[in-house]
Amino acid sequence: MFVFMSTRKGFTLIELIVVTAIVLVIVGAVVPVGISFYRSQVVDETAHDVLAVLRRAQMLATLQKNDSPFGVAILADRFVLFQGASYAARVQSEDTETFLSSIVALSGASEIVFSKMAGETATPGAITISSGNDSITLYVASIGKIEIQ
Numbered sequence: 001m002f003v004f005m006s007t008r009k010g011f012t013l014i015e016l017i018v019v020t021a022i023v024l025v026i027v028g029a030v031v032p033v034g035i036s037f038y039r040s041q042v043v044d045e046t047a048h049d050v051l052a053v054l055r056r057a058q059m060l061a062t063l064q065k066n067d068s069p070f071g072v073a074i075l076a077d078r079f080v081l082f083q084g085a086s087y088a089a090r091v092q093s094e095d096t097e098t099f100l101s102s103i104v105a106l107s108g109a110s111e112i113v114f115s116k117m118a119g120e121t122a123t124p125g126a127i128t129i130s131s132g133n134d135s136i137t138l139y140v141a142s143i144g145k146i147e148i149q
Contacts, residue, residue, distance in 0.1 A: 039103060039131045046104050047129045047136040047148060053081050053098060054112060054146050061114035071113030074106050074127060087111050103131045112140050119144040
C-alpha cells in the first residue's frame with residue numbers, strides 16, 4: 001500500500017500572522033518600559049554628575065585653590081565648574097564644562113558659588129534635573145550642605 005506524504009516544508013500564512021502579532025504585542029509592551037528606564041537612568045546619572053561638580057567646587061573653594069571662590073553655573077545645555085566670585089567674573093581658563101543629554105532639562109538655581117575656606121554659599125537653592133515624569137532635586141543650603149532627593 002502506498003501512502004502519499006507531502007514533502008512541502010514551511011509556514012502557513014496563518015502561522016506567520018500569529019507569530020507577527022505576538023512579536024508586535026511583546027515589542028509594544030517592552031519599548032515604553034525601556035524608554036522609561038532609559039530616561040530614569042539618564043536623570044539619575046546627570047544628578048550624580050551635577051552633585052559631583054558641586055562637591056568639587058566646594059572642595060576647591062575650601063582648599064583655597066588659587067586663593068579664590070569656586071562655583072557651578074547651570075546653563076541651557078551644560079553646567080560649568082568655574083573659578084571666581086560669579087560666572088560673569090570667572091577665570092575662563094579654569095572652566096570645566098559638562099554637556100547635558102538632549103533629553104534632560106535643568107531648572108532652579110542658575111549659579112551656586114562657594115566661599116573660599118568656609119565652603120558656604122550666599123546663593124543657596126535647588127537644582128531640579130528632569131526628563132518626562134522623572135526628576136531629581138539637589139538642595140544646596142547656605143552652610144554648604146548639599147543634599148539629593
